[in-house]
Amino acid sequence: MNILFIMYDQLRFDYLGCAGHPHLKTPHFDRVAAMGVQFTNAYVQSPICGSSRMCYYTGRYASSHGAQWNNFPLRVGEQTLGDHLRKLGMDCWLLGKTHMKADAAGMERLGLSPDSTIGARQAECGFDTWIRDDGLWGYGPDGYYDEKRSPYNEYLKSKGYDGENPWADYANAGITDDQIASGWMFRNAGEPANIAEQDSETPWLTSRTIEFMEQATGTWCAHVSFIKPHWPYIVPAPYHNMFGREHVPPARRHEVERENPHPVYGAYQDNKVAKAFQRDEVREKVIPAYMGLIKQCDDQLGRLLDHLEATDTLKDTMIVLTSDHGDYLGDHWLGEKDLFHEQSVKVPLIVYDPRSTAHPTRGTTCDALVESIDLAATFVEAAGGKVPDHIIEGRSLLPWLRGETPDWRTFAISEYDYSCTPHAAKLGVEPRDARLFMVFDGRFKLIHAEGGMRPMLFDLIEDPDEFHDLAKGQAHQPQIEQLYGMLAQWGRRMSQRVTRSEDDIKAMRGKSLGKGILPFMYDGSEVDEKYTAKYRGPVRQRHVGDTDA
Amino acid sequence: MNILFIMYDQLRFDYLGCAGHPHLKTPHFDRVAAMGVQFTNAYVQSPICGSSRMCYYTGRYASSHGAQWNNFPLRVGEQTLGDHLRKLGMDCWLLGKTHMKADAAGMERLGLSPDSTIGARQAECGFDTWIRDDGLWGYGPDGYYDEKRSPYNEYLKSKGYDGENPWADYANAGITDDQIASGWMFRNAGEPANIAEQDSETPWLTSRTIEFMEQATGTWCAHVSFIKPHWPYIVPAPYHNMFGREHVPPARRHEVERENPHPVYGAYQDNKVAKAFQRDEVREKVIPAYMGLIKQCDDQLGRLLDHLEATDTLKDTMIVLTSDHGDYLGDHWLGEKDLFHEQSVKVPLIVYDPRSTAHPTRGTTCDALVESIDLAATFVEAAGGKVPDHIIEGRSLLPWLRGETPDWRTFAISEYDYSCTPHAAKLGVEPRDARLFMVFDGRFKLIHAEGGMRPMLFDLIEDPDEFHDLAKGQAHQPQIEQLYGMLAQWGRRMSQRVTRSEDDIKAMRGKSLGKGILPFMYDGSEVDEKYTAKYRGPVRQRHVGDTDA
16 A cells, blocks of 8 residues: 655645535545545644644654754654655655755764765655655745755746746736736735646646656655645636635634733734734735635645546555644634644644545544644554554554544644744743643643743633633633643653663563673572572682783 | 763762761762862762763753663764764763663664764764773673673783683672672672772773873863772772671661552562662671772772872863762662662762862852753863753753852752563553653652652651651642642753754744745735845746747
8 A cells, every 4th residue: 555645735624625614615635535534633733834744754742853843953863754664665755845954963963965865864854855845935135945946946947937936926926017916915815826727836746746656666655745725825827716705704813812812822913924814805815815725736636536546546545635734814813823723733634544444434534632643653554564652652543544442642732832933032032931832632722831921721612713711810720730730741751762662671671680680689599590600600710921910 | 171070880979988978988089079069969860870871971861862771772863972072172082881772773774884983972872982891791591781892801801810701700709618709699798809909890990091091182071980889799808898787877768668658669679689688688798898899989089180190180170070870778678779769869979170260169068959961061161162052951060160159950850761670560560651750859859650650759858868758648739739840841841952052043033034935915015125026026928938738
């Protein structure tokens, strides 16, 4: 069985037909959901691209692997999906975005060249790179945000799109008054991108994926990682006007959220993107474009499914559809992601396992508390391995797919490191304290902030919209304490004992006895005489010869 | 300035003259204490050789580096003293014991050969090896405990001590009735070891250290790491009978400790070494030998000090004397180390800094809560560096040596992983749950056990002997909760964000704006026009040529 591990970027859990969106029809996502299981409570371990992805790729919490924000390098030697799957005879390929930053200092310290196979994998979080393009070709007075080469820009140039950065000028810009109307500006979100639809980012990567599959031999996991529907919010025709302001729901926000908010939440409410999404005209421009981008993703997913059917490989391919985090889109007075409301931290997760063991659950939903790190464990088990649970902290989802009800976690954790943001400076918080933790037990969601601030608490049963921060009052101390207990338990987890498995340890027990380590004997009668045999015998005399001083 | 970082193995904090021992005179330890500062509340991060040492060498907690027990390899790439000091132009040498187990699997994964300089350092926890000998040449029906070469055994053989393992047959054995009287058996502890005193382990390593210093150039830190007074408890003449049963204090133990003990403590009370040390004849044999071993260490320390004086280098050499953990010697009904009573987890720590900045504190004691991980930070600062506090979790002791009173930690942490012991199996605890945590705030000491057991609590002011486990009752819930709060705070510490320093992060802030990442604009007026310049301009038309599909 091969694995098609498809990630969309910034795809909200509720912007799919199968998730109940009232206007957005996504027949191809729905088709996978009908073949597989839709997990309705899937949480990412950090609601920000880079860190979330490193959690997916390592199967470990952000605090465990340390790549806690975009462009914090994943430390050299940290084990990834590639390490685990290759051991099981499964190749592990990347097509698209990872937001991985190589630990260049660590690689240099260990003498690893990025040109070597080992070094290249270290630099690409364990993947072999079929094509890497993070889709963030922003440029400004200080140069490019991403200094690597852009296969997508190279593609566009080969197709006759001119200029230094056709990603910006064509794929992510429309035209107004014969001027470039950049997709960076929300007022342009309704313009059609100035690009042939088949040359835009999602079809481009889909075509590359089909090329990959056509040549692939052996058993593989392919991480197909689309930049869209991530901003810039702009999409080519015909997707640019499939949706209009009539499809834009009112923002899910409440005045009570602005009353004495938690300091960190308050800071985010006041940031530039939040201010923008608090304007109706922004939501009315952006959300239809966002929906168009998703619609395009769905159509391109259809191409992939059709290819699998046409080649009769659907029966041998596990398909996973998910995202690295959501998008507030103006809900809770916020834009972007970063915090822990459902719009940000919950992701779509659909898993299709072609094997007969998964027949009992096809087309069902599962509301278990799932963490994104569970996929790494799932893939290892799907590849026929035993999950190395001294390294991978997630848990295989395969039992759920088989229709079993395994003992399962009672809380999910997510983390956010805002040390690089201006909010940390504004709040007077040192980088090491600019960290947030979410604990969610399926009903109550606690957010702890380091640095001496109070927590936040939401009751998702009584208040599914998460408007009322119960930690403002005193009535929920018992729940707060219970969730803090869970966070403390998690804080004591064993996350770095990665060089000895549970089985290794059991096998080590008592072994020192047979190797003559016996610091407990009075006279030797305490153990079988075979253990002391080497320590007994007639005394010998040293031969003092000319070597003696 | 050079650093002589001297470690003894299993040296109890209170078995030194300067620590107030009533019978054991250690004029050379005392001499260093008179020149420097004696830290009277120094705690190791794990009371077991291998794990404690990896904490010293990394400056990180056991849960942070993951080498939580003897022979759990330190993961490849984990940064050590060697990495930090070499960057500052200071060499970092090993002479003696580390108990390091190389992460061979990790090295192979990264293509590191143990023969390369980088690989050799990885395999030796960052040190360049002048001489490595762990002094545990136990052997039995299953072979050697330590499968490396033994420079000490090679030395003995070169001196005419014959047989396969003269470490066992001569250095750690006496003679009874013309038979080898192994030091493994406590009844033989009073015999003189069958070896010329100058060939025994402590003088041997001292001589190697003097040779090292005689040839050393440049600036260096030398970790001189003696195996003694660690078992086997046997010492050559004249040290074997310097002390007798009249110097053996009564065991510090109380019947109340045997009444309904904490399950883990109860299991340790019943283990083989505890049973042995519960016998008076064991203590009366072992403790005089242990004292003799320390006396020999003291004399050999005198040789080192004399050498430094004779070469006029005392004024350029920082000297640190410490241990990896203590030894119960029958106190609390226990033998060995492993748990968190003061006898096990507290260590001697004497630091002499030759520089004038340390003049104000010479000959004083300091009762700050010190952790063994503080030495790595101390050495980095002593070498002229800024402590990389995103990697090293300890704090420099130099402010104390200068007579300052820095803001300081309010609690110390120690950990113990007993997953490899038979106790874990007996208690029905899985390897991942066989972990203990100590939190000590200077008065109350809480011990938390994973796996659903109750904690232990001691009040060291009311009960300095730690006989009365206050967690058996309900009266100390507030203290228990407070210490659990400290443990939870520690559990949330930032320990793996090792690829970005605090300064790096501050420097990253706001940098994406200048690189064209602007996902918050409605029309571009929100930012200076230089930031959007590259996104504006007359629209261009794609040049569709023969490359188009």
